[in-house]
Amino acid sequence: MKDDKITLDHGSGGRLSHELVAEYFVTALDNEPLKRLNDSAVVDAPSGRIALSTDSYVVDPIFFPGGDIGSLAVHGTVNDLAMSGARPLYLTVGFILEEGLPLSDLRRILQSMSAAARDAGVLIVAGDTKVVPRGKADKIFINTAGVGLLERDIILGGERAAAGDAVLVSGTIGDHGTCVLATREGIGFSTPVESDSASLNGLVNAVLDGTDGVHTLRDPTRGGLATTLNEIAKQAGVGIEIEEDAVPYREAVLGMCEILGLDPLYLANEGKLIVVVEGAQAQTALAAMRSHPLGKDARIIGKALADHPGRVVMNTRVGGKRIVDMLVGEQLPRIC
């Protein structure tokens, strides 16, 4: 590349576009279906049910402790597939680049995507790049869509949660949101908070291999644990009760939330798993989660019940009850 920044010519479909694809994308995301460079990638798929998911990533800043927009875009879609119990197989990726993006940033992001895809066991088989003039986007936006295979004979979903189920979470809450906010605002910590961004398909396998009676899996991203539990309560028509004492947090996250007046229950997580499972299986699920590195801090945090359907209530440390509602709007924009 004679220039070290993205230009409109890189998005033209002409020779510079082809060079960008060959030198950057195909090199970083090396696999056979992608290398054929046809309009779509052709791959083998066993018969049965498949899961489809998509997410766009607009996180600001694009690099943060523990990850970047590229690894996040792989983790996020891998996780959405894993939440249905699917084995993630293939991703597609669409880039919208702002004119002027340093090519070194693009290369770093692609390498990060490549590593994340390898770790998760997925292939990025199709891609697209558009370039928009300076000021018409913000550095880089990434969309990933994914295909997963449902190999297990189970049906998972928010609507399957039932009264009597236990609610578990795989580890500390609010890490990603705190990390992005601190990085964006230049807030220093003595102990910096890293994003928890990670692919959860391995942890999901550990849970599903070891546990019967799993009803719902969710990763509490945008809107955090509070919003995700509200979604499940509304989908299933159950109440959810959680114990404030049981929800795990990093000290630095709690500290920052106190200073800034944020509620960590609403902060995004990008590598945490919520499991809703039959009450009798709660300890089995907990042990299965703890057997995996990403679940070593797993906790039972509450239960689903027939009372107050559609609502989430927290039993507070001081013995009170607090309704944990969905936020109307935005606590923290561009978190993912």
Place this chain on the structure above:
Amino acid sequence: MKDDKITLDHGSGGRLSHELVAEYFVTALDNEPLKRLNDSAVVDAPSGRIALSTDSYVVDPIFFPGGDIGSLAVHGTVNDLAMSGARPLYLTVGFILEEGLPLSDLRRILQSMSAAARDAGVLIVAGDTKVVPRGKADKIFINTAGVGLLERDIILGGERAAAGDAVLVSGTIGDHGTCVLATREGIGFSTPVESDSASLNGLVNAVLDGTDGVHTLRDPTRGGLATTLNEIAKQAGVGIEIEEDAVPYREAVLGMCEILGLDPLYLANEGKLIVVVEGAQAQTALAAMRSHPLGKDARIIGKALADHPGRVVMNTRVGGKRIVDMLVGEQLPRIC
């Protein structure tokens, strides 16, 4: 909605996000897998090979004669799947919205996507919406990714073109590019040029049902006919020769190109099909294309040959030869 514009709160993952999804997206793109509102959509897929494709759409303006960014986003990905010979089944859609986008524009775009999906016989089963602050995007960007099923026992691809093959095109060239440019710049025509944006899967079926020996299907979008033929020539290691007289154009397209110094061979098309087929099957393919409304103006425009591998040459009207190279850069940004 109490406001008539997109706000950051619509992208928060909180209650306003949920209302937007329920009132706009689910209503417009009504189907069962989508309505379940889980992290991924679960659908049935017969066994065999599947095709995957993705494209992001950043066209400016977002509404133009003959279509809008929504219908374009459906047509484009349906077409990429159809080019591999796949039957398009499912799409995912990711929206990046700029704060301040009128909700009426969003509704109009969603209705257009819904109609385009219905016409093409595909379901939009999963979606995602992000909102970025004013000035960090331009109104609306859409990504679609698609899954198609390869039901036919054929392999298509640019690499399969062979010396002796005929090259056909389904109709007039440069309509979409001219339409978008004229709309953007406010250039009036006595006969306005409409975009040709359309789903080509029906036309592809007509060709493949009626013709043996099809090697390559392509839709000449960004970079136009010239770039697409160059891609095929390079992938297959063949030369391609086209007849200037045989390439069909609308008068208004030629007129505008003359005035503005643009070459219509490089202008985008969003509803045109290139077919590369064994020479002996050329007339059969032509008849099959002309049997479909979107192929009624189909023409045989040239052939693949062993000479000048990787290059495209045009026999001009005046009896000369012109090398039709790939453009290095950008003739027309944000055309799709």
